[in-house]
Amino acid sequence: MDKDSQSSVSEAKEKNKTLTRRQFLSRAWWAAGGLLVIEATGGFIASLWPRLKPGSFGTKVKVASIEEARAMPVGTMAYFPEQRFYLSRVESGFLALYRKCTHLGCVVPWLADDPSEDDLADSGRFNCPCHGGIFDRFGIVHSGPPPRPLDIFPISIEGGEVVVDTGTVIERTSFDESQVTEI
Ligand code: FES
Structure with a gap:
């Protein structure tokens, strides 16, 4: 393999690494966003059924x-x-x-x-x-x-x-x- 081909192979490897890092970051963002949505939805649903203190009105x-x-x-x-x-x-x-x-x-x-x-x-x-x-x-x-x-x-x-x-x-x-x- 001549020098030029060696350098293009290593550039390609570097590109793949960059792509993988991007994909990883993108997935991490989606996961974090998903967790936030689940948390917010759970909180909203929980707020629809407020907990009543024992002995209070409604119990x-x-x-x-x-x-x-x-x-x-x-x-x-x-x-x-x-x-x-x-x-x-x-x-x-x-x-x-x-x-x-x-x-x-x-x-x-x-x-x-x-x-x-x-x-x-x-x-x-x-x-x-x-x-x-x-x-x-x-x-x-x-x-x-x-x-x-x-x-x-x-x-x-x-x-x-x-x-x-x-x-x-x-x-x-x-x-x-x-x-x-x-x-
Ligand atoms: S008489 Fe009680 S609200 Fe009208």
């Missing part, structure tokens, strides 16, 4: 022991603001009332000094500040524009505790005794 909430619940006098209204519901003690048991007005969704306060709309106590009713919707201890509408009673959450007993499932909203068109949980 099962322990509210009292069975003994504590039974000791609540009829007519008592206990408010759980972070979990967005009221525990209403009625004659036959308990109702967990969602505080969201069934008209346009305002937070409905319990006004303990307002006149009562039911016969369980002399005073106390829900009075929605937005358009004057009035509800009693059962969540039943007495006046104003709300089209149906306050929604309720299921109540169960788990390990001796009264538990309200704030992840399950039950809409109702009227009140009936089957909605009350006996404890």
